[in-house]
Amino acid sequence: MKTYTFHVTGTHCASCKILIEDILGEQSFIKNPKVDLKKETMEIETESGESPEELAKILTEKIKPNGYTISVEKNIQEKKNDLPAQTGDVIWKAIPIGLGFLALFFLLQKSGILNLGIGGETTWVTALIIGLIASVSSCLAIVGGLVLSLSAKVSQDNISDTKTFILFHAGRLFSFAVLGGVLGLVGSAIGISFTFTAILGIIASLVMLFLGFNLVGIFAKNKITLHSGIFQKMTSTFRKIEHQTWTPILIGFGTFFLPCGFTQSMQVVALSSGSFGTGALIMFAFALGTLPVLALLSFGSASFAHSKHAPLFFKSAGVVVIGLGIFALLGGLAGLGIINPLFSI
Amino acid sequence: MSGTRVDRDLLLNGMNKTVYIILAFAILVVIGIVFSGGPQTTELKQAVEIKDGVQYITIEAEGGYSPRVTEAKAGMPTKLIMKTNGAYDCSASLVIRSIGFQKILPQTGEEIIDLGTPKAGVPLQGVCGMGMYSFIINFS
Numbered sequence: 001m002k003t004y005t006f007h008v009t010g011t012h013c014a015s016c017k018i019l020i021e022d023i024l025g026e027q028s029f030i031k032n033p034k035v036d037l038k039k040e041t042m043e044i045e046t047e048s049g050e051s052p053e054e055l056a057k058i059l060t061e062k063i064k065p066n067g068y069t070i071s072v073e074k075n076i077q078e079k080k081n082d083l084p085a086q087t088g089d090v091i092w093k094a095i096p097i098g099l100g101f102l103a104l105f106f107l108l109q110k111s112g113i114l115n116l117g118i119g120g121e122t123t124w125v126t127a128l129i130i131g132l133i134a135s136v137s138s139c140l141a142i143v144g145g146l147v148l149s150l151s152a153k154v155s156q157d158n159i160s161d162t163k164t165f166i167l168f169h170a171g172r173l174f175s176f177a178v179l180g181g182v183l184g185l186v187g188s189a190i191g192i193s194f195t196f197t198a199i200l201g202i203i204a205s206l207v208m209l210f211l212g213f214n215l216v217g218i219f220a221k222n223k224i225t226l227h228s229g230i231f232q233k234m235t236s237t238f239r240k241i242e243h244q245t246w247t248p249i250l251i252g253f254g255t256f257f258l259p260c261g262f263t264q265s266m267q268v269v270a271l272s273s274g275s276f277g278t279g280a281l282i283m284f285a286f287a288l289g290t291l292p293v294l295a296l297l298s299f300g301s302a303s304f305a306h307s308k309h310a311p312l313f314f315k316s317a318g319v320v321v322i323g324l325g326i327f328a329l330l331g332g333l334a335g336l337g338i339i340n341p342l343f344s345i
Numbered sequence: 346m347s348g349t350r351v352d353r354d355l356l357l358n359g360m361n362k363t364v365y366i367i368l369a370f371a372i373l374v375v376i377g378i379v380f381s382g383g384p385q386t387t388e389l390k391q392a393v394e395i396k397d398g399v400q401y402i403t404i405e406a407e408g409g410y411s412p413r414v415t416e417a418k419a420g421m422p423t424k425l426i427m428k429t430n431g432a433y434d435c436s437a438s439l440v441i442r443s444i445g446f447q448k449i450l451p452q453t454g455e456e457i458i459d460l461g462t463p464k465a466g467v468p469l470q471g472v473c474g475m476g477m478y479s480f481i482i483n484f485s
Binding site for chain 1: 369379433
C-alpha cells in the first residue's frame, strides 16, 4: 500500500470534494481518497504498481467528465478567484441589482397589464398569446425562477450548457405536446391534482432557494466544510444528477406540472378538446409562447456566465432566485392551506 | 503615487458599498409597498344579494379576486358565485380548503359553489392555486 499526493484542478466548490471522493472511492484499486480543497491536492492509497503519472492519467479519465483534472505537478494557471477584494464588493452590487429586477417583476404583476382578459374560443393562436403572457406573469416566479437558477448553476459548473439548455427546451416543448394530447384523448378521466402541483411547486421553490444561496455564495464561501451536513449532501447529489443527459429533458417534462394558473387553464382547454391532435396543438402552442422568455433566461445566463461580469451575474441571479423562491414557497404553502396567504399582488 | 491611488480606490469602494446598501433598502421598501397592497384601491362594491331566502355572494376572478373582503350574513343558506371573464391566470384555479373545493374555473362564465349554511365568526377563504391571490368572506 502506497500513498500518493496529486494536485487537483477544477475544484471550485465545496461539493467537488465529495463528488471526487465518491467517484474515486468507487474504484477498486484505490483506498481512502482525500481531497484538500484549500491546497487543491488529493491523497490516495493504492496497491497498484503504476507510476504516479500513469495513476494521474487514469484517475483524470474518471473525473474529467465532471470538469476536474489530476496531475502530479501543480498546474501553473492561477485561479481567477484569487481576487478577494473584488468578490467581496460584488455582493453589494448584486443585492440592489437583484432586488431591482424583483421590484420590476412584482410591479409588472401589480400593474394589471397582464390581465388582458382574452375572450372567445381558445385556439392554438390564443394559446400562443397566453403562453407569451404567462412567461412574464407570476408563473415566471416558479418556472422562470427554476430555469434561471438551474441555468446559472449549470453555466457556473462549466457543463456544456448550450446542449443542456437545448435538451431542456426541446424536452419541454415535446412533453407539453404529448401530455396535452394525452389530456385531450383521455378527457376528464385524469384531473391534475392541485395538491400535487402545489407540493411540486414547493419542491421547486426549495430547489430555487438552495441554488439561489449557492449562487450568491453563502454555502460556497468556506471551501473547507464539514464532511456531512444536509447541504453538502444536497450539493453533491445535485452535482451528480446535473451531469446526466436525461436531467434537463426530465425537468422540461416536469414543468408541465408546476403550479401556474395559465398552464392549468390550458390543460383544461386541452382536456375538453376531446382529441389528441387539438390537445397536443394547444399545449405545444402554449409552450412555444413561453419559449422566448425562458430561452432568453437560459441562454442569457450562459452568455453572462462566460463574460467578465460573471461573478456579478451569478450573485445578482442568486438574489433574484432567492426572492422568487421565497415568493413561490409562501404562495405554495398558502395554496396548500398550511399558512394564511401573506400577500396578494 | 500608487499609494494615494489605492487610498482613493478604497474610499470610492467604501462609498459605493454604502450607496449600494442604501439602494438595496430603497428597493426593498418599494417591494414592501407592492406586497402590502400599495394605495388601497379596493372598490367597496359589495356583491351580496338575498333572493328567496338564499344568500348569493358574487366574486369576480381575473388577475386576482374582487372584492377581496366580503361581509355576509351567517346562518342562512349561502351560495358563492365565481364570475370569470377570460381568466387564464392563477385566479382561475381556485382552492377553498375549508369546504374542500378545488377547481379550475371556466375561462368565461360562472361557477356556483354551495357553501351550505355558514356559521358566524368562521370566515371562508379562497386562494388561487399558486397562493398569490386570495379572498375572504366574513360571516356575522
